[in-house]
Amino acid sequence: MQEQQYTAKDFKSDQYVRWCPGCGDHALLNSLQKAMAELGIPPHMTAVVSGIGCSSRLPYYMNTYGFHTIHGRAAAIASGLKVANPAITVWQISGDGDGLAIGGNHFIHALRRNVNINIVLLNNRIYGLTKGQYSPTSPRGFVSKSSPYGTVEDPFRPAELAFGARGRFFARCVDVDSPCSVEVLKASARHKGASVVEVLQNCVIFNNGSQSALATKELRAENAIYLEAGKPMLFGKDHDKGLVQDGFGLKVVRLGENGVTEKDILVHDPHCEDNTLHMKLALMEGPDFPVALGVIRDVQAPCYDEAVRAQIEEVKAKKREHTLEEFLHTGDTWEIK
Amino acid sequence: MANEHLVKELDQVVVRFSGDSGDGMQLAGNIFSAVSAVLGNDISTFPDYPAEIRAPQGTLSGVSSYQIHIGGDKVYTSGNKCDVLVAMNPAALKVNVKNITPQTIIITDADSFTDKDLEKAQYATKDPFTELGINNTVIDVPITSMCRESLKNSGMDNKSILKCKNMLALGLVCWLFDRPLDHAMQMLNTKFAKKPDVATANIKVLTDGYNYGHNIHASVPTYRVETKGEKRKGIYRDVNGNAATAYGLVAAAEKAGLQLFLGSYPITPATDILHELAKLKNLGVITVQCEDEISGCCNAIGASFGGALGVTSTSGPGLCLKSEAINLAVIAELPLVVVDVQRSGPSTGMPTKSEQTDLLQAMFGRNGESPLVVIAATSPTDCFDSAYMACKLALEHMTPVILLTDGYIANGSAAWRIPSLDEYPEIRPPYVTPEMREGWKPYRRNPDNFVRYWAVPGTEGFMHRLGGLEKDFSTSAISTDAVNHQKMVVTRRNKIEKVADCIPLQEVLGDKDDADLLIVGWGGTFGHLYDTMRTMRADGKKVALAHFKYINPLPRNTEELLRKYPRIVVAEQDMGQFAGLLRMRVPGVDFKQFNRIKGQPFKVSRLVEEFTKMMEE
Known part of the structure; x- marks a missing residue:
């Protein structure tokens, strides 16, 4: 495959982008087009499938094959597309409501089956298109139009759900952080099997500021950690804070304090089969912990679309009948002369 | 019934195997229908089984049946009441009493009519036959004990032995209808190819059942359904x-x-x-x-x-x-x-x-x-x-x-x-062609049938976006324009109506030129309605049948034909859904209705009776 054969412009459609000014979807759209260009997969070999919601309008803005489907069902439609036409690189765009509420069942089963699709989960923790109801990722007590006194339920944490469904690839980025977004989107496409990229996204209208702790480069330096395979888990503007294992959990330490050196710091291994540490990293929250960004887990496993084809070939090799007529003439038949 | 041995020639016969849902009645029925088909008989079958996988043994809710209609000539339904009923227990007998006539021969397992069995099947007395008012010929065979006896040296456990009971019944029925056992044996060998012991046991019991029939043959007549008429040549x-x-x-x-x-x-x-x-x-x-x-x-x-x-x-x-x-x-x-x-x-x-x-x-x-x-x-x-x-x-x-x-x-x-x-006709999807590439839009249509073209992902130059939102007729972009929506709604309707050009005209069977009554049906009831029409015509009545397979769009000649007959009855297994649809499509026609929703096939005799009454009105 020739890299850099395309530019982001090759992936832009002629449609006017209609998201609210300042919506995080704009930034993600640009990052996705840039990632696609860098991946070098031609637009006609790419399909973007979405459900319903603000972010699900995204396919209309792509100059690829696209399908804006129905609420919650993007994963099921993307699965069918990938299994039927494995040559196509299939992206799924879903919001937190689309992917985790109405589409929760399809989301977990796509991961369990490990269909080779790239799921981009835009998590703004709110229903935007229906104008401001709490979503399955809104925190307990969240006040919204449908929860004027605060919610009395706990949210899903997407990573926890993904790992519970045997997710083999999980990455996270912040909408406005284009370099990181482009990198994780590319990594998710290169991963063979179902991948999830959780995009922490700001809804300027109904949930503004939900990502304020991560909104700028400076804030992210302090409040987030960029995980890289083989690199020690260091963060902070001076790169002097790190993560170590502490009993069953993780702990933030400072280099040079209490004799801590870089050797004590955990080194990231996204390819480790055991997801225990991946889970711990993915669930870190401020203010005590940095939010993990980058590729948290990336493990190979047989993927469904390939296995389906392989099984067909296997059975074809074993059985002599390869057309319906050949098959119908086997077994219990009789002739009338 | 006569006591000397008789062989009765029949045009058609209906056999019903019934027993507990674990008794293997579906398999026995299945084999019997295949054995008959191989001889050139026409067959139509109806498995009638409970939703429960294994309802409590011996109870009424656990009865599983398999009905086979065999004809020397073409048969159109799985038959009405049965000529032979196999009832493996009292519950099966009770459930199927509505499916017999006074002439039906009943085969029962004598071993399964104990007091306990009768109690499970909710009989009030110890004499099920009198209680149900059955005065038929009953071949009362100790099926369970014969099966045990047959396999006593097989080394199989009791449970496995009893699983072969259905083959004893099948053997008896094969004898009753003069069916050679070789095809049945072949089927059992195939079915149990991986368990040759089980195949051998089943075949042994099947043969013993057949031979038992032979030995008692003096007491009941046997039947022969000879293949008649020209059947289309070929492999079946x-x-x-x-x-x-x-x-x-x-x-x-x-x-x-x-x-x-x-x-x-x-x-x-x-x-x-x-x-x-x-x-x-x-x-x-x-x-x-x-x-x-x-x-x-x-x-x-x-x-x-x-x-x-x-x-x-x-x-x-x-x-x-x-x-x-x-x-x-x-x-x-x-x-x-x-x-x-x-x-x-x-x-x-x-x-x-x-x-x-x-x-x-x-x-x-x-x-x-x-x-x-x-x-x-x-x-x-x-x-x-x-x-x-x-x-x-x-x-x-x-x-x-x-x-x-x-x-x-x-x-x-x-x-x-x-x-x-x-x-079968060719199938040609409307794929895009390279010359369409310039200015192509996904909702651009063939002006003759309003069908849009199919561009499959992977095709260069035809990238497009589909979706659940309404699209503009010409640009294919999202549209909420009022006039455009009306146009798209009408276009989608017209596209489906155009399908009528590609389906056959509706056929009318029977007295299509001068019927006094047109029977209208649709879908899976064809056999019963066709038999009804035949029966009524044999009785001298002028009757025709229009049985619809294409519901939407309806065939082009639907209105014309419906306006031709003085009386129309729409018979269906719902409360009149097709009749309602026809009233909407062909207003002003008086559609009479016949509706049965009992979860069971129509009974031809009942249809004949009802339709005859309608003709006299």
């Missing part, structure tokens, strides 16, 4: 409606040169379509057993978008769940075949019993103006042709097609001449 096999549906889908995919993709979720009585297709991996079929009904439909839509022949199979409750996704295929104008094997409703209803109550759901059960093609298969073997046509119309007209079958024809089987695919 036994096929039920679900298998025929599966094969029809494969045939269409092969003819169209497309990958067949089934997205499905298990549901009675449609699951066998998934089973059949899952076996056919050697024919390149992809089956995905999805996480739910919605996913089954959505996977199929995704596959169609990807350039495959996307199919989903289900029954009524599943069709409810798929509605929203089907509507997506309507507005996205993608090919999709939805097979709905109708069962009794509403809700879970009676899962193993048959009805025709999903007609209007298939027609209208979606939001918005949502036209699509509806086809109803008319018999087990017609499921093949109907499935083929459903695929052809879906692919060539870029539309979802709902194929309605029902539990009765899905599980019922018949002898089927294996067709050659050369006999």
Whole structure:
């Protein structure tokens, strides 16, 4: 495959982008087009499938094959597309409501089956298109139009759900952080099997500021950690804070304090089969912990679309009948002369 | 009954095997129908089984039956009341007393008529025959003990031995109808190929049953159903409606040169379509057993978008769940075949019993103006042709097609001449061609039939976006323009109406020129309505039958033919859904109705009686 054969412009459609000014979807759209260009997969070999919601309008803005489907069902439609036409690189765009509420069942089963699709989960923790109801990722007590006194339920944490469904690839980025977004989107496409990229996204209208702790480069330096395979888990503007294992959990330490050196710091291994540490990293929250960004887990496993084809070939090799007529003439038949 | 041995020649005969749901009645029935078909008899079968896998043993709710109608000439239904009833226990006898006539020969297992058995089947007295008013010839055979005796040296445990009881009954019935056992033996050897001991045991019991019949032959007559009439030459096999549906889908995919993709979720009585297709991996079929009904439909839509022949199979409750996704295929104008094997409703209803109550759901059960093609298969073997046509119309007209079958024809089987695919019309989907590339839009249409063109992902230069939002007629971009919406609604309707150019005209059978009564039916009731018409004509009445397979659009000559007859009765297994649809499509015609929704096939005698009364009014 020739890299850099395309530019982001090759992936832009002629449609006017209609998201609210300042919506995080704009930034993600640009990052996705840039990632696609860098991946070098031609637009006609790419399909973007979405459900319903603000972010699900995204396919209309792509100059690829696209399908804006129905609420919650993007994963099921993307699965069918990938299994039927494995040559196509299939992206799924879903919001937190689309992917985790109405589409929760399809989301977990796509991961369990490990269909080779790239799921981009835009998590703004709110229903935007229906104008401001709490979503399955809104925190307990969240006040919204449908929860004027605060919610009395706990949210899903997407990573926890993904790992519970045997997710083999999980990455996270912040909408406005284009370099990181482009990198994780590319990594998710290169991963063979179902991948999830959780995009922490700001809804300027109904949930503004939900990502304020991560909104700028400076804030992210302090409040987030960029995980890289083989690199020690260091963060902070001076790169002097790190993560170590502490009993069953993780702990933030400072280099040079209490004799801590870089050797004590955990080194990231996204390819480790055991997801225990991946889970711990993915669930870190401020203010005590940095939010993990980058590729948290990336493990190979047989993927469904390939296995389906392989099984067909296997059975074809074993059985002599390869057309319906050949098959119908086997077994219990009789002739009338 | 005479006491000397008789061989009776019959034109047709109905045999019903019934017993506990663990007694193997379905297998016995199945083998008997195959054995008869091999001799050239025509067959039609009706498995009638409970929803419970193993209801409490010996109870009324656990009775499982399998009815076979055998004819020397063509048979159209699985038959009315039976000529021979095998009742393996008192519960089976009680449940089936409504299915016998005074002439029916009853074979019972003498060993299973103990006080305890009678109690389980809720008899009030110790004499079930008197209690039920049965005065028939009863061949009372100690089936259980004979089976034990037959296999006492087999080394099998008691439980395994008793599993062979059905073969003793089958052997007796084979003797009664003078059927050689070799084909049955061959079937058992194939079925138990991996368990040769079990095959040997079954064959031994089968043979002993047959010989027992021989030894008592003085007390009952035996029957012979001779093959008559010219049967079409060819290779035949036994096929039920679900298998025929599966094969029809494969045939269409092969003819169209497309990958067949089934997205499905298990549901009675449609699951066998998934089973059949899952076996056919050697024919390149992809089956995905999805996480739910919605996913089954959505996977199929995704596959169609990807350039495959996307199919989903289900029954009524599943069709409810798929509605929203089907509507997506309507507005996205993608090919999709939805097979709905109708069962009794509403809700879970009676899962193993048959009805025709999903007609209007298939027609209208979606939001918005949502036209699509509806086809109803008319018999087990017609499921093949109907499935083929459903695929052809879906692919060539870029539309979802709902194929309605029902539990009765899905599980019922018949002898089927294996067709050659050369006999079937070509399937040519409207693919984009390179010369369309300049300025191409996904909703640009063929002006003759309003069908849009199909650009499969992977095709260079035809990238496009589809979706559930209304699109502009010319630019294919999202549109909320008022005039455009009206235009798109009308266009989608016209596109489906144009399908009528590609389906046959409606045929009228019987006294089509001068009938005093036109019987109108649709779907799986064809056999019963046809027999009804024949019976009434034999009685000197002027009767015709118009049995519809194409429901939407209706054949072009529908209105003309319906306005021709002085009396019309629409007979269906619902409360008048097709009659209602016809009133809407052909206003001003007086449609009388005959509606039965008992979960059981029509009874021809009852139809004759009712229709005759209507003719006298």
